[in-house]
Amino acid sequence: MAVVSAVLATTHHPFFYRETVLTPQEKRRPEAEAWRHKVEAYRATLTAARPDVLVMVGADHFHQLFYDNYPTFLIGKQPKYDATFHNEERYFGLPKFVLDGDEDLSGFLLQELIDRGFDFSVSHELKLDHSITCALLSVRPEADLPVVPIYTNIFAPPLAGPARFYALGQAIRASLEKYPGDRRIAVVGTGHLSLEIGGPRQFQDAAPDVEFDRRAVRWLADGDIDAILRNVTPEVLKAAGNATDGFLDLVLMLGVAGRGKADYADHLELFQTTEAFFTWYPQDTT
Known part of the structure; x- marks a missing residue:
């Protein structure tokens, strides 16, 4: 059977590539070098986990999915994926990609997750945005591995809660470990911590809720889903910033990883955000 060789949870800040690659060194922000390191x-x-394929969890930022028909959970099932929308090129300088898919693994996951009680939508013409491409630019800039994209709704209420996202992560892990063959599968997911978009706290010098971020980093690093379920409510997320629901995708990744402490946490x-990085290595996969 396949093995889950690594689980990575991170943010997908679209300015990383611009600030650390595109901007001339003498014009970069003071934090850029630390960020790059x-x-x-x-x-x-991720390199150490020697993956053969990436299952990538993200969310569509109203590029292709809209309020009129925004599925709670969706999986792509295509041989190829175009990536990067025009506004992402214009504002962030993100490159375009054509990524290989894995239709067999997508189809297997779709059926398994439906059988486990998750009513997934499926797309055969999905274009990917920076929730996927920013992760690739961070952890696999060669973009040389096939991907299976999973999109969640973290934008268009009503939203599923932390318990549901965590349960989906558990179901993804169990499903992947049933996939026949000896492939090494890494699961890479992106969300974010406290975030304000278009609101009065967007252009502050720090994240909109640094205290929430510090607690969230500790919960994820410790694998403390019990603390998350006790403390994270829709009201808490809204108070931390009007786009903080992206934290739900990091909770999903904790579900894939399990309750153990992260093997890597930083x-x-x-400026304006807290960026966090976590990796778990499931047992007996090295």
């Missing part, structure tokens, strides 16, 4: 160290945790408090 942290991401390179984090990248090594964070960086940047």
